[in-house]
Amino acid sequence: MGVGPSTKETSLHHFRDPLVKLLGEDPGIDLMGVLVFGSPEGNEEKIRCSRTAAVVAECCRPDGVIVETDGWGNLDVDYVNCVNEIGERGIPVAGLNWSGTAGTFVVESPYLDNVVDFNKNPEGIESNIVGENNYTEDDVKECIKKLKIAMLKKERGLK
């Protein structure tokens, strides 16, 4: 689960996860699995865990990876590092992340272009409304589209 009430994913969200649902239904995608890693508090651990997730991804030889988190703020450190490590390994990567106006990335990477911001709050803030800033099937469709374009570009040798 995430940080505040509006971004955190409930147990029911995981049980009915739109990302796993739509990837599983897509006839053009061979869904390999869901790699879960924790976001610890310490910075060194954050870098190690998120890097290891990218290492596992590399060892699986995927055509593409989608990285998602329901957290922001200090959770961006691991999130961006994971996306960056995957990008540096030459693997097409897209993502889902809450940014809005209050949660824009606190660290940077050149591989964040395909990350979909699933903010739903009109002011772009973390509200106290449970479920408000959760990703929906529309966000997932947008993310899958971005990943498919990135995979196609790699296949055709385009940047």
Place this chain on the structure above:
Amino acid sequence: MADIELRRLVIRAYHMDDVQFGDENKITTDGKMTITKDGLDALAGKYSEVIEKIDIQIIKPGDHDRYTNTIMDIIPISVKVLGKCGEGTTHTITGVYVMPTGVDVNGEQAHEFGSSEGNLKDMLYLNRAGTPADDDFIISFDITFKKGMGQERYAIIDAYRMVEEWMNTFRAQLKKFEGSKATEKHEYYDRIREGQKKVLVIKEMIAHGAMLDTWIFPDQPCGVEGGKSLIDYGAMPVMLTPNEFRDGAIKAMN
């Protein structure tokens, strides 16, 4: 190229059309659920080191103009019938979801970063994957913690164990429901789609401490018992099959 099916998971859903207080905790395949408050004091008593008391409210669809303490989670009542996590058969209840709320005896909300206490109609966004729909019932499982316990990790874990213990009465009945009486049946596969784009999902989940915690691999879908915190795994990556994920292998410990 043909798909290679590795394993199948069947999730049968039993819809509850009516939820009311009654003499016992009971669900039937014709969609009736009754809940009793008898036994709540005894249940709270088992966790008396951290829990002061518990109460239950049945919230009817649309009846959301009411005060709620901070919403800790939204949990489906699901049970494994056959097989291990990610394969075999799982039964789940639709039309009603369990919503634990938490506050301590001094009115301190059980929250970490932001609290969702207030008017329920303003504090719960309906119809998301993780929240009830307009026409769903909600069982507000209202937990009052002992002083300061709404902020302690072990107390939050105990609270979720208590919620699960309460849900187990329904799980035991749900497990025995006849397959043919299900209102919905979903078949999910872990499959290799040969020749298609291989895609891996990576999910970063919080592993900080109290109410910023995620557990994996509970014995029952979206349960606690038998599960472990990602913190105990050193937050290192763990691979799940898509079907394990779909079968409630993750429990938010908000």
